[in-house]
Amino acid sequence: MQCEIAIVGAGPAGLSFARALAGSGLRVVLVEQAPAASLSSPADDGREIALTHRSQQLMRQLGLWDRLRASEIGLLRDALVLDGDDREGLLFSHREAGRDNLGWLVPNHAIRRTAWEAVAGQADLTLLDGVRVAGVCTDAAGVVLSLADGRSVRAALLVAADSRFSETRRAVGIRARMHDFGRTMLVCRMRHDTPHRQTAWEWFRYGQTLALLPLHDPHVSSAVLTLPQQEIQRLQALDEAAFNADMQARFDGRLGTMARLALPVAYPLVGVYAERFIAPRFAAIGDAAVGMHPVTAHGFNFGLHSVEALSTRLLRARRAGQDCATGAVLRSYERSHQRATRPLYEATRAIAGLYGDDRPAARALRKFALGLGRHASPFRRLVMAGLTDDVAPATRRDAAAPFAGLPVR
Numbered sequence: 001m002q003c004e005i006a007i008v009g010a011g012p013a014g015l016s017f018a019r020a021l022a023g024s025g026l027r028v029v030l031v032e033q034a035p036a037a038s039l040s041s042p043a044d045d046g047r048e049i050a051l052t053h054r055s056q057q058l059m060r061q062l063g064l065w066d067r068l069r070a071s072e073i074g075l076l077r078d079a080l081v082l083d084g085d086d087r088e089g090l091l092f093s094h095r096e097a098g099r100d101n102l103g104w105l106v107p108n109h110a111i112r113r114t115a116w117e118a119v120a121g122q123a124d125l126t127l128l129d130g131v132r133v134a135g136v137c138t139d140a141a142g143v144v145l146s147l148a149d150g151r152s153v154r155a156a157l158l159v160a161a162d163s164r165f166s167e168t169r170r171a172v173g174i175r176a177r178m179h180d181f182g183r184t185m186l187v188c189r190m191r192h193d194t195p196h197r198q199t200a201w202e203w204f205r206y207g208q209t210l211a212l213l214p215l216h217d218p219h220v221s222s223a224v225l226t227l228p229q230q231e232i233q234r235l236q237a238l239d240e241a242a243f244n245a246d247m248q249a250r251f252d253g254r255l256g257t258m259a260r261l262a263l264p265v266a267y268p269l270v271g272v273y274a275e276r277f278i279a280p281r282f283a284a285i286g287d288a289a290v291g292m293h294p295v296t297a298h299g300f301n302f303g304l305h306s307v308e309a310l311s312t313r314l315l316r317a318r319r320a321g322q323d324c325a326t327g328a329v330l331r332s333y334e335r336s337h338q339r340a341t342r343p344l345y346e347a348t349r350a351i352a353g354l355y356g357d358d359r360p361a362a363r364a365l366r367k368f369a370l371g372l373g374r375h376a377s378p379f380r381r382l383v384m385a386g387l388t389d390d391v392a393p394a395t396r397r398d399a400a401a402p403f404a405g406l407p408v409r
C-alpha cells in the first residue's frame with residue numbers, strides 16, 4: 001500500500017493529526033492495533049482531561065468540540081492549591097486571569113470518540129485497524145512499515161502517535177529520557193455532598209497527593225490520588241463502602257459524604273521526553289514526543305500543539321509545491337514543539353519531586369513557594385497564562401491559518 005503520510009496510533013493525537021490533514025489531498029494511512037469497534041465506542045478509562053482555551057479552539061477547528069455532549073463538558077473556573085493541612089491555599093482565579101473560566105474538563109474517552117467521528121468517511125484516509133506495526137525501515141526516498149499480518153505500507157513520511165512508550169520512535173533509533181516517579185495515580189469519578197463550585201483542587205498532603213477535578217454535575221468530580229503502587233492496589237481491592245469511607249477520610253470530610261460512580265483506574269507515573277522529535281522521514285507527535293506527568297494537566301494540550309505545529313508546516317510546504325517531508329520542514333516542527341513543551345516538562349518534574357517529598361527541608365520549601373504565590377500576583381498571573389494557554393502560539397503563522405485544508409463546520 002502506498003501513501004504520502006503513514007500515522008501509527010489512532011489515539012487522540014493520531015486521530016486529530018489525521019483530521020488536520022483533511023481536504024489537503026494527501027493520501028494518509030492510519031495504523032492502529034485496536035479494532036475499529038473499540039475506537040468508535042471507546043471504553044471509559046477514568047481520565048478527565050483538563051483543556052486550555054487554545055486547545056478548545058483547536059478542537060473546534062478540528063470538528064471535535066461540537067461533537068461533545070453538554071454533560072461531558074465540565075467548566076474549570078478556578079484552581080486551588082493546598083499544602084499539608086492548609087485550609088486557605090493558593091487560589092488561581094478566573095477573574096484574575098481576565099477570563100470566564102480557566103479551562104474545561106472532558107473525559108478522555110469522549111475526546112477519543114469525537115476524534116473518531118471527525119475522521120469517519122474522510123476522503124484520502126485509510127484506516128488499518130486491529131493490526132500492529134511490526135517493523136520500520138526508512139531510506140532517503142521514504143519509509144516502509146511492515147505490519148504484523150504481513151502487509152506493508154510505503155509512505156513519504158511516518159508520523160508516530162503510538163504512546164509515550166512508542167515502538168516506532170525506538171525503531172528509528174530516537175532515545176527518550178524517561179523519569180519513573182515511583183508513584184501510581186488512581187482516578188475515580190465520585191459524587192459528593194458539598195458542591196465543587198467549578199474549582200479544581202491540587203492538594204499536596206504529607207505522604208499523598210490528592211486532586212479534585214470538577215465535572216459537569218456540581219456534585220460530581222474526579223477524585224485523584226497519588227501514592228506508591230502497593231497502597232493503590234490495596235485501595236483498589238476494597239469493597240465500595242470501604243473505598244468511599246477511605247476517600248472521604250483522605251479528603252478530610254471537606255466534601256461531605258463521598259460515593260464512587262465508577263470503578264477506580266490506576267496509572268503508573270512515568271514522564272517521557274524524546275531526545276529528538278524527528279528523524280529522516282519521521283516525526284513523533286502526542287505522547288510519543290512528550291509524555292507528561294498529569295499533575296500539570298498538559299499531556300493532550302501538548303499533543304494538540306504537536307498536531308497543529310506539524311500539520312501547518314506540512315500543508316504550507318505542500319501548497320508551495322515542496323516535498324513536505326524534508327529536513328527543513330521537520331526541523332522547524334521540532335524547534336517549535338520543543339520551545340512549547342520543554343520548560344513546563346522540566347517544571348512539572350520539579351513540582352512533582354518537591355511536592356512528593358515530605359522531608360522537613362522540602363516541607364519548608366513547599367510552604368515558602370505557596371506563600372510567595374499567595375503574595376505575588378505576577379507569579380499567579382504567569383501560572384494562569386500557562387493554564388489558559390494565553391502564551392503566544394509557537395509562531396504567529398501557526399495561529400493565522402491552522403488546518404487550512406479543513407472544511408469549516
Ligand SMILES: Cc1cc2nc3c(=O)[nH]c(=O)nc-3n(C[C@H](O)[C@H](O)[C@H](O)COP(=O)(O)OP(=O)(O)OC[C@H]3O[C@@H](n4cnc5c(N)ncnc54)[C@H](O)[C@@H]3O)c2cc1C
Pocket residue numbers: 008009010011012013014031032033034047048049050051108131132133134161162163164167185187267285286287288294297298299300301302303
Ligand atoms: C491519569 C491521567 C490524567 C491525565 N490528565 C490530563 C489532563 O488533565 N490534561 C491533558 O492535557 N492531558 C492529560 N493526560 C494525558 C493524556 O491522556 C495523553 O497525553 C493523551 O491521551 C495521549 O494521546 P496519544 O494519542 O498521544 O497517545 P495514546 O492515547 O497512548 O494512544 C496511542 C495509540 O497508539 C496505539 N498503538 C501503540 N502502539 C502501536 C503499534 N505498534 N501499532 C499500532 N498501534 C499502536 C495504541 O493502541 C493507542 O490507540 C492525562 C493522562 C493520564 C494517564
